[in-house]
Structure formats: structure tokens, C-alpha cells
Amino acid sequence: MEVLEKKYPVDAKEYKLYEEVGEGVSATVYRALCIPFNEVVAIKVLDLERCNNDLDGIRREVHTMSLIDHPNVLRAHCSFTAGHSLWVVMPYMAGGSCLHIMKSTYPEGFEEPIIATLLRETLKALVYLHAHGHIHRDVKAGNILLDSNGTVKVADFGVSACMFDTGDRQRTRNTFVGTPCWMAPEVMQQLHGYDFKADIWSFGITALELAHGHAPFSKYPPMKVLLMTLQNAPPGLDYERDKRFSKSFKELVAACLVKDPKKRPTSEKLFKHPFFKHAKSSDFVARSILDGLPPLGERFQMLKAKEADLLVQNKDLYGDKDQLSQQEYIRGISAWNFNLEDLKNQAALIQDDDNNLIEENPNLGLKDRLDEQSVHTDKPSSEGTIHSNTSDSHEDGFDDLDSLEGSLASFPIQPLQALKGYFDIGEDDMKSIRYKNASLTDAEINFSKTENEQVGRTNGDNLVRSSSLPQFVNAGQKKALSGPLLYENYPEFDMSGYIRSFWKECNWDNMQPRHPADRNYSGPISYRQRRDTNNNTLVEDSSEGAVVKRKGRFQVTSADVSQKGQICLSSGSTAGLMPPYLSASTILPTLQYVLQQNNLQRDELIKLIKHVELGNICESADATSNGISQLGVAWHWSGKSVDCYSDTFLAHGCRMSTQHDARHEPLGTTPGKCRLGDRKSV
Ligand SMILES: Nc1ncnc2c1ncn2[C@@H]1O[C@H](COP(=O)(O)OP(=O)(O)OP(=O)(O)O)[C@@H](O)[C@H]1O
Numbered sequence: 001m002e003v004l005e006k007k008y009p010v011d012a013k014e015y016k017l018y019e020e021v022g023e024g025v026s027a028t029v030y031r032a033l034c035i036p037f038n039e040v041v042a043i044k045v046l047d048l049e050r051c052n053n054d055l056d057g058i059r060r061e062v063h064t065m066s067l068i069d070h071p072n073v074l075r076a077h078c079s080f081t082a083g084h085s086l087w088v089v090m091p092y093m094a095g096g097s098c099l100h101i102m103k104s105t106y107p108e109g110f111e112e113p114i115i116a117t118l119l120r121e122t123l124k125a126l127v128y129l130h131a132h133g134h135i136h137r138d139v140k141a142g143n144i145l146l147d148s149n150g151t152v153k154v155a156d157f158g159v160s161a162c163m164f165d166t167g168d169r170q171r172t173r174n175t176f177v178g179t180p181c182w183m184a185p186e187v188m189q190q191l192h193g194y195d196f197k198a199d200i201w202s203f204g205i206t207a208l209e210l211a212h213g214h215a216p217f218s219k220y221p222p223m224k225v226l227l228m229t230l231q232n233a234p235p236g237l238d239y240e241r242d243k244r245f246s247k248s249f250k251e252l253v254a255a256c257l258v259k260d261p262k263k264r265p266t267s268e269k270l271f272k273h274p275f276f277k278h279a280k281s282s283d284f285v286a287r288s289i290l291d292g293l294p295p296l297g298e299r300f301q302m303l304k305a306k307e308a309d310l311l312v313q314n315k316d317l318y319g320d321k322d323q324l325s326q327q328e329y330i331r332g333i334s335a336w337n338f339n340l341e342d343l344k345n346q347a348a349l350i351q352d353d354d355n356n357l358i359e360e361n362p363n364l365g366l367k368d369r370l371d372e373q374s375v376h377t378d379k380p381s382s383e384g385t386i387h388s389n390t391s392d393s394h395e396d397g398f399d400d401l402d403s404l405e406g407s408l409a410s411f412p413i414q415p416l417q418a419l420k421g422y423f424d425i426g427e428d429d430m431k432s433i434r435y436k437n438a439s440l441t442d443a444e445i446n447f448s449k450t451e452n453e454q455v456g457r458t459n460g461d462n463l464v465r466s467s468s469l470p471q472f473v474n475a476g477q478k479k480a481l482s483g484p485l486l487y488e489n490y491p492e493f494d495m496s497g498y499i500r501s502f503w504k505e506c507n508w509d510n511m512q513p514r515h516p517a518d519r520n521y522s523g524p525i526s527y528r529q530r531r532d533t534n535n536n537t538l539v540e541d542s543s544e545g546a547v548v549k550r551k552g553r554f555q556v557t558s559a560d561v562s563q564k565g566q567i568c569l570s571s572g573s574t575a576g577l578m579p580p581y582l583s584a585s586t587i588l589p590t591l592q593y594v595l596q597q598n599n600l601q602r603d604e605l606i607k608l609i610k611h612v613e614l615g616n617i618c619e620s621a622d623a624t625s626n627g628i629s630q631l632g633v634a635w636h637w638s639g640k641s642v643d644c645y646s647d648t649f650l651a652h653g654c655r656m657s658t659q660h661d662a663r664h665e666p667l668g669t670t671p672g673k674c675r676l677g678d679r680k681s682v
Pocket of ligand 1: 042
């Protein structure tokens with residue numbers, strides 16, 4: 001006999017709204033009573049006027065929510081409009097989201113059996129969604145809801161997509177949605193679209209979120225999250241504090257967080273991972289983490305009050321202008337707003353965050369701190385080497401940002417299309433550039449427009465290169481070379497290595513130049529870590545030569561050390577390493593932005609170097625030099641070369657050798673050339 005489906009009323013009068021239990025970017029969620037059924041439900045109220053006319057998106061969410069039928073996917077009972085709002089009626093999940101539970105009671109994250117259970121149930125939902133052609137696109141703890149019995153349901157299809165929804169059944173997407181911290185690199189890049197593997201990345205990030213209480217990089221503003229996700233090694237359970245987690249958990253995370261989506265397992269395959277043997281029943285979840293919690297509405301109010309307090313504190317620190325930006329990023333934003341003011345605000349927040357990173361973890365040992373820093377100090381910074389402005393007003397740290405104004409003003413609405421110009425480069429594409437004797441001028445840049453256009457085609461991009469590049473990339477070649485690049489004042493500093501290190505870090509696994517053998521990097525440091533999804537071990541990047549020195553996430557390869565630092569922009573052989581449109585003037589704004597971000601990290605490294613010099617770190621006899629070498633690596637890598645030379649290496653009288661055995665050798669430069677503090681006059 002056919003079971004008649006319960007028909008929920010589609011009239012607001014039939015519901016009684018109780019307290020607020022959740023808030024998203026576009027909606028408020030209430031506990032409510034469905035009067036005719038005397039049943040408690042949740043109603044998500046979307047203000048249609050606040051939804052930027054994204055009615056299609058809303059329609060899609062409601063449609064998806066009504067079609068799905070799986071115990072781990074939150075299904076909408078019904079939906080209807082009421083005035084300017086859309087009401088979506090759904091089962092009430094009294095436990096709230098995993099994010100809320102962590103924020104209120106488990107700020108350090110959950111125990112492993114809980115994580116395994118939550119993840120297994122979430123994965124069941126993903127297996128179902130993927131099998132039915134849906135990509136969720138916003139998997140995160142905030143969208144994993146629990147009912148009072150500990151049953152997990154994945155919610156929020158606001159950004160979900162159907163892989164079969166285009167006429168040609170194209171299986172990839174080309175739109176930019178999701179929440180930055182959880183967003184897969186390929187979603188950020190929008191190079192070749194993406195598919196359901198993007199959910200697997202987000203699932204891996206969610207695993208880390210459940211383990212730590214927050215997602216990696218969650219303290220950073222979106223632009224930095226984006227750069228870190230693209231440039232850093234994938235995050236993992238690698239720190240001292242992660243010792244408590246099992247090998248299988250670490251392997252699961254590593255399997256999901258592979259930058260190349262092709263190497264990530266499908267949800268179905270992942271479901272067979274041994275980690276899920278640790279999973280328990282939903283009852284266990286209810287007993288372990290829900291028992292004794294105040295009602296959801298109360299918790300929500302408490303959290304709101306806490307956030308309001310934080311905002312007040314931050315308002316004192318940053319002023320009114322930053323409030324919106326703060327608010328967005330404290331909550332873990334889902335929306336992107338890339339106007340210049342926001343970028344400035346976000347960049348201005350970074351230093352404080354970097355401080356917090358240390359302050360928040362007073363129990364971290366030196367190694368942890370160094371590791372934390374090493375993860376975040378991922379790219380070279382240009383201070384002391386590239387300068388746009390020699391005026392005295394540098395102290396406030398905003399000059400560089402101001403100088404970005406012209407460039408960032410032309411940032412397109414989808415910023416990654418702009419950054420794409422920096423990331424999507426093959427070695428062949430770089431052949432047309434010519435530099436002479438390290439003096440970079442417009443006349444010496446032979447920029448071939450035809451070749452550049454060709455690049456877009458040969459790379460099979462979804463977007464036409466010329467239109468996807470920000471205006472400043474081309475315009476900058478005409479304007480920005482009027483002085484800032486005075487690196488010839490610093491013959492010790494390998495400008496090309498610097499730019500290429502930066503460049504190299506912008507490339508990742510599947511974006512290597514097409515002829516790796518031709519690569520001729522002289523940048524001394526490589527910071528890369530590949531995870532092989534099959535055996536989950538770290539794999540050396542053989543294209544760069546054997547690893548001759550490694551500590552933590554840093555490694556020095558023979559290819560790195562076989563080349564002496566040299567000013568190479570003049571060299572024909574290295575010319576091919578620069579993309580045709582990546583002149584110094586075009587990357588300058590980005591470098592300046594990066595520079596702004598890395599100031600404190602540099603200071604921290606200098607402090608650590610001093611710490612090591614003072615013998616405050618006890619390692620084996622040989623380890624002191626290793627430590628210095630490693631810090632030298634971090635130093636060079638962070639690109640603060642001039643300062644660090646003067647502060648530490650001149651004092652020490654040695655620098656990281658470029659010989660194969662990575663010994664130290666005399667610095668060969670005079671202290672007068674680069675004193676600490678010289679950077680401002682560079
Ligand atoms: N059915 C439900 N029962 C209980 N709480 C819910 C329910 N649905 C949502 N919530 C709560 O409301 C919050 C916001 O809901 P939702 O994520 O759907 O809104 P959103 O605008 O799409 O948010 P975002 O885009 O930030 O993810 C959730 O994080 C959750 O805490």
C-alpha cells in the first residue's frame with residue numbers, strides 16, 4: 001500500500017515562529033511549530049531582497065532539498081513565499097551544527113571516535129549526492145547538523161550544483177562559490193572547472209575543522225586564505241598537537257587534501273577507508289556531545305553575544321570601517337566582496353592575526369611555533385628588495401597598500417580570474433620575455449601579445465586570457481617600473497630566484513611547466529610537499545633534484561643547491577622562466593601585498609634565529625647548524641633577505657651554502673651593504 005506523504009502547509013499562518021537558532025549569510029533560521037501537525041520544525045527565512053536577486057540559486061536550493069531522499073541529507077518539507085521572504089520548512093535539528101557545538105563547548109575540537117562518526121555520516125550523504133549528480137560545494141562543520149538523537153544530516157544546498165544540469169551534461173563547473181577556507185584549489189582557480197572532487201577537499205578541511213575546532217587558515221581574511229590554499233602545501237594533521245590522532249585519521253585527511261583533484265579518492269572509495277572503523281553509533285554521539293547542552297536557541301544567543309563582544313573589542317582595535325569585514329570573517333564568510341577597501345581592511349588585520357596565532361597557543365613549543373610559522377610563512381616577501389615608495393610614512397604599514405590602489409581598483413568581480421594570470425603558466429609560455437643585465441625596463445621586455453593570447457588557447461582555459469587578466473597586468477608594464485625595483489643595489493640578493501621562488505610557489509602539482517627538465521631555478525628553497533594518495537607518503541619532487549636537506553616541511557634539493565645565487569633576469573636561459581606578462585611591474589602589487597602580510601612572520605623568524613643563536617634550543621651538536629640552516633631556509637624563503645642577512649647571518653658570519661652538502665660558507669658580503677633597517681631605503 002502506498003504511504004501518503006505528509007503535506008506540510010504552505011502558508012505562514014500555519015506556523016508559529018519561536019526563537020532564532022541560526023543565521024547564515026542569506027538567511028535566518030527559527031525553531032517553529034507547524035500548528036496543524038503540532039510538530040516542531042525549523043524554518044529558514046530568506047530575505048529575497050537581500051539575496052542579490054539570486055533567485056535561481058534559491059530556487060535550486062529548494063528544488064534540491066525537496067528532491068533528495070537520504071537519512072543523512074536534510075530534506076525540505078516544503079517552501080513558500082511570505083511577503084519579501086522565502087520560507088523553507090525543514091526538520092528541526094535540535095543539536096544544531098557541529099560548528100556551533102564546537103564553538104560553545106568543544107573549542108579544541110572533538111575526540112577521534114566522535115569525528116569518525118560525524119565524518120562517516122557526512123560521507124554517506126556525499127556518496128548519495130555524488131551518485132545522484134550533485135556537488136554540495138559547501139561542506140563544512142557549519143553545515144553538518146545533528147538532531148537530538150545524534151543523527152547527522154548535511155544541510156545547506158544554497159550553493160550546490162547539479163553535475164548534469166547543463167544541456168551538454170558537462171561534468172564540471174566554472175563558477176566560484178563556497179567558503180574560502182573549505183574551498184578546493186581548483187574551485188579557487190577556475191582554470192578547468194571542477195567536479196565532485198571539490199567536495200572531497202572540503203571534506204578533508206572539515207575533518208581538520210572537527211579535529212581542531214576551526215578550519216585551517218580560518219583566522220585569515222579571504223584573500224590570504226586564497227593565496228595560502230594555492231601556494232602552501234596542503235594542511236594536515238602534522239603538528240605536535242596532532243599526536244593524539246591515529247595514523248589512519250592522518251591518512252584520511254592526507255588522501256582528501258591532495259591539490260590535484262584527480263588524485264583524490266571518490267566519496268565511495270573514501271567510505272572504505274579504515275579510519276571509519278573507529279566510527280560509532282549516533283546514540284554514542286548524542287551521549288558524548290549533546291547530553292547536557294543548553295537548548296539550541298540559548299546556545300545560539302550565547303554565541304551571538306560572544307561575537308558581539310568580539311566585535312566591540314575589534315572595533316576598538318580597528319575602527320568602524322573594519323567592522324563589516326571583521327564580522328564577515330569571524331563568522332567564516334560565505335560571501336566574497338572584493339572591493340579595495342575590504343582588501344585593505346583585510347590586509348590590515350593580518351598582522352594582528354599572526355600575533356594571535358602565537359598568543360593563542362601559549363602552550364606551543366618552539367617547534368610548534370616554528371611549524372605554525374613555517375606553514376604560514378610560505379612565500380617570499382619583498383621588503384628590502386622591492387620598493388614602490390621610499391617616503392618616510394612607511395611606519396603605518398599602509399603605504400604599500402595605498403600603492404596597490406591603482407592595481408586593485410581594476411580587480412574584477414571574480415578575483416581569481418585576475419590571479420589566474422599569476423598561476424596559469426607553462427614554461428613554453430614564457431619564451432618571449434627578454435631582460436638585460438638585471439635592469440628591468442619596459443623596452444627590455446619583449447612582450448608578445450600574440451603569444452600571450454595563444455597561451456590561453458593552448459592551456460585549454462575556460463576563460464580567454466586577455467579578458468581574464470586584470471587591466472593592471474598589461475597596464476602595469478607601462479607604469480610601474482619607475483624606480484621601485486632597485487635590486488641591483490643588492491648584488492647579494494638573487495632577484496630572479498626571489499621572483500621565481502615566488503612564482504614557483506604559485507605553481508603546484510599539476511601546474512608544473514610542461515618541460516620540467518628545462519627548469520633552472522636558482523631559488524635556494526623549495527617548500528613543497530606532495531602527498532601520494534595511494535600510499536599516503538610524502539613524495540619528493542624529483543624534477544627538482546634529490547632532497548639534500550629536510551626539516552619539517554622545508555627541503556633543499558640538489559637542484560636548488562647546485563646553483564649559486566645570481567642575478568639571473570639578464571640571462572637568456574632564465575628568461576623563459578618568466579611568463580610573458582609577468583614582468584616585475586605586474587607582480588609588484590602582489591609582492592607588495594604579500595610583503596605586507598609577512599612582516600610579523602619575519603620578525604618572529606628573526607626572534608627564533610636569535611633564540612637558536614643564544615643556544616636556547618637543545619639539539620645534537622650538529623643540530624645547531626642544522627637549525628640555523630633551516631632558519632636560513634625559512635629566512636631566505638620568506639624573502640626578507642636583506643634584513644635577515646644583516647641581523648643574523650652577518651652576525652653569524654655565514655650563510656646557507658649553495659654547495660651540494662649544504663654546508664655553511666662565508667657570506668662574502670660586507671656589513672655595510674645591508675644593515676638591519678636598511679630595507680626602508682632600498
Ligand atoms: N534544520 C535546522 N535545524 C536547526 N538549525 C538549523 C537548521 N538549518 C540551519 N540551522 C542553523 O542555521 C545556520 C544557518 O543556516 P544555513 O547554513 O542554512 O544558512 P545560510 O544562509 O545558507 O548559511 P551559510 O551560507 O553561511 O552556510 C546553520 O549553520 C545552523 O546552525
